Amino acid sequence: MAVKVRPLVGYKSLTAFRAFHVLMLGVKMLPEYMGEAYEDFYARVESMPEKDQETIIRQAAHFVELGKDEVEAIVGFCEDPNGVAYTEANMKNLGPKDLVEMIVAVCVSISKIKVNLVSESEKKK
């Protein structure tokens, strides 16, 4: 299923952004990554090719529990076949496979958003 992701704007984009980091933190808690600081782990994920990022996000979506609001915020950036953004009204059409695919698609888009306290140009200075 090809997932169309809408532009990440509006209040729900912040909820989705936080949900993405909940997923990443959940993965970081796996024994294989536990030794790393979250910043280091996330910097490594950011530098990965998109396909590897997708694998990690998919892994996270499989076992990290998100709240209803967080799932709704993420899936709300996707559209159903009629072009209607998913809300509580039409989310009942979705199975776990669809939900995981949408979480992955939206989170890959979110991973491209850079929100840093110190910008790259400031770091160079």
Add this chain to the structure above:
Amino acid sequence: MASFKIYDCDFGIKYNGQNYEFTHVNSLTIEDPENTRLIRGSNAGNKLGLPYKEGIKDAKKINVTILGMSVDLKAILDQAFENKDRLDVYAISRADGSSKIGKNAVICQQPQQLSLDESADSMNVALAFETFDLSEVHKS
């Protein structure tokens, strides 16, 4: 014309294979024009009369108000109204689970936004559907 009201139900629309369901809909009205009536001659001597049907060429009408409908869905329903597209509608009573299902319905009036909702993303919309295929399932 008979008019039924269902209070506190879940109301759903199936359009192009997608279900859109709204929970805790305050009320829904169904107007059924079909009547079976009796007639007799003007001497009034016949105690049985002749039964006949009236209103059978008019469709049954479903009126409902949806709170918090997304702007996207309103646009799709506007389009369905313009194109005279077919859709299925259903209402399930939250009290006893009995349901009414209207198949191959059309939206008979332009979906009307009732007032500006508090959210910019959603609105309150009055919908009216017509169907000839209305069935009901009662739970005992």
